[in-house]
Amino acid sequence: MIAVDDALSLVLALAGPPRPETLPLAEAAGRVLLQPVRARLTQPPFDASAMDGYAMRTADLPGPLRVIGTSAAGHPWDGSASPGTAIRIFTGAPVPAGYDHVELQENVDLAEGSITVRDRSNGSNIRAQGNDFAEGDEIAGGQVLTPALIGLLAAMNIAEVTVARAPRVAILAGGDELVPPGADPRPGQIISSNDLAIAALARACGAEVTVLPLARDDEAELQDRFKAARGCDLLVTIGGASVGDHDLIGKVAAEQGIEQSFYKVRMRPGKPLMAGRMADLAMLGLPGNPVSAMVCGLIFMQPLIRAMQGLAPGEALAKARLAEDIGPEGPRQHYLRARVHPGPDLPLITPFADQDSARLSLMAQAGGLLVRPAGDPARRAGELVDYLPLPGGN
Numbered sequence: 001m002i003a004v005d006d007a008l009s010l011v012l013a014l015a016g017p018p019r020p021e022t023l024p025l026a027e028a029a030g031r032v033l034l035q036p037v038r039a040r041l042t043q044p045p046f047d048a049s050a051m052d053g054y055a056m057r058t059a060d061l062p063g064p065l066r067v068i069g070t071s072a073a074g075h076p077w078d079g080s081a082s083p084g085t086a087i088r089i090f091t092g093a094p095v096p097a098g099y100d101h102v103e104l105q106e107n108v109d110l111a112e113g114s115i116t117v118r119d120r121s122n123g124s125n126i127r128a129q130g131n132d133f134a135e136g137d138e139i140a141g142g143q144v145l146t147p148a149l150i151g152l153l154a155a156m157n158i159a160e161v162t163v164a165r166a167p168r169v170a171i172l173a174g175g176d177e178l179v180p181p182g183a184d185p186r187p188g189q190i191i192s193s194n195d196l197a198i199a200a201l202a203r204a205c206g207a208e209v210t211v212l213p214l215a216r217d218d219e220a221e222l223q224d225r226f227k228a229a230r231g232c233d234l235l236v237t238i239g240g241a242s243v244g245d246h247d248l249i250g251k252v253a254a255e256q257g258i259e260q261s262f263y264k265v266r267m268r269p270g271k272p273l274m275a276g277r278m279a280d281l282a283m284l285g286l287p288g289n290p291v292s293a294m295v296c297g298l299i300f301m302q303p304l305i306r307a308m309q310g311l312a313p314g315e316a317l318a319k320a321r322l323a324e325d326i327g328p329e330g331p332r333q334h335y336l337r338a339r340v341h342p343g344p345d346l347p348l349i350t351p352f353a354d355q356d357s358a359r360l361s362l363m364a365q366a367g368g369l370l371v372r373p374a375g376d377p378a379r380r381a382g383e384l385v386d387y388l389p390l391p392g393g394n
């Protein structure tokens with residue numbers, strides 16, 4: 001059995017370099033930008049009014065000022081400023097050269113084509129040309145295209161981007177007891193949940209997922225499923241990883257020529273994890289217990305999918321304070337489902353009393369996974385600990 005950190009290094013080594021593809025910007029949200037991009041224009045391209053009102057020269061205040069033209073967004077005024085004048089102006093419109101202030105229409109009295117400024121705003125209400133970005137400004141590669149970045153690149157007049165192709169991930173759950181959600185389980189059958197949960201984890205970090213049909217505990221059927229995954233970047237199997245007579249994944253992977261990176265990790269849950277590669281297809285064999293599968297998905301699969309897109313493995317662990325005393329740890333690194341509450345300085349964390357790796361309900365409630373190193377001694381309430389925040393829970 002190897003340590004979690006060594007296993008993670010071996011898993012990350014399964015990722016090849018990210019594969020580039022060029023996409024219209026409109027389809028690139030959530031992808032990783034591979035090449036830096038430079039703004040093709042300056043924003044705003046002209047001094048622009050931030051308000052609806054009147055453009056004027058501060059030297060002439062408070063007026064009266066004769067209104068000699070109008071500048072609206074998309075319809076600039078093409079005259080030039082002269083003393084004692086103002087321009088009717090609207091938000092987003094170019095401020096004509098020579099005017100250095102825009103006053104809100106609410107602060108102005110208008111009579112017979114002239115205005116007098118009653119209240120003057122503190123700022124100029126003018127957005128200077130280029131105050132957002134200038135032509136040639138660079139957006140660095142290697143980052144996920146968030147909604148804000150998509151908007152920024154659009155404003156920079158970028159129509160296409162070179163991004164990492166979404167890793168193609170095939171997910172294969174198996175076991176004679178499994179039927180899909182919506183089925184009417186017969187005695188001895190349960191609903192397959194792992195494939196859906198793992199698919200959701202994979203999609204959440206950018207994968208394009210194919211969930212293969214559930215496989216029975218049958219070597220020939222598993223062989224077929226493995227073959228169906230060829231052409232993907234990663235096959236994630238779930239279940240059949242242990243030592244029972246029906247745990248066939250290791251055998252089938254060997255027949256498929258797996259070059260195994262490791263089998264079994266000193267972690268809890270998740271001990272019977274397997275990793276390797278079959279030619280171009282990386283493989284992770286997750287244990288079948290639902291919580292074990294999810295923990296391995298979080299600790300190994302998501303970092304691998306991120307690495308396949310050229311991203312760093314993920315967020316560092318966060319710090320919390322123990323809300324209560326806990327006993328010593330055994331020989332495996334332990335990931336405990338826990339509640340995370342606000343605390344005076346750092347969050348307070350309370351592991352659930354029951355850590356049975358089949359209890360998905362506790363996984364769904366957990367706000368984090370308390371991470372305890374192998375052999376960690378007993379700890380007192382208030383001590384600092386590491387945890388992996390989980391979305392959703394509390």
Ligand SMILES: Nc1nc2c(c(=O)[nH]1)N[C@H]1C(S)=C(S)[C@@H](COP(=O)(O)OP(=O)(O)OC[C@H]3O[C@@H](n4cnc5c(N)ncnc54)[C@H](O)[C@@H]3O)O[C@H]1N2
Nearest residue numbers: 173192193194195239240241242247271287288289290292
């Ligand atoms: N003699 C030993 N037995 C077990 C060991 C061991 O070291 N020696 N390890 C235990 C540990 S730890 C784990 S984790 C499990 C892993 O077993 P498998 O990966 O072979 O998983 P299965 O036997 O296929 O299933 C375990 C459990 O999970 C349920 N399951 C499986 N797939 C799904 C699914 N898609 N959706 C919902 N639930 C699923 C399955 O019905 C079983 O209840 O082995 C221990 N045993």
Ligand code: MOO
Nearest residue numbers: 269270271292357
């Ligand atoms: O590795 Mo098992 O996951 O402890 O239930």
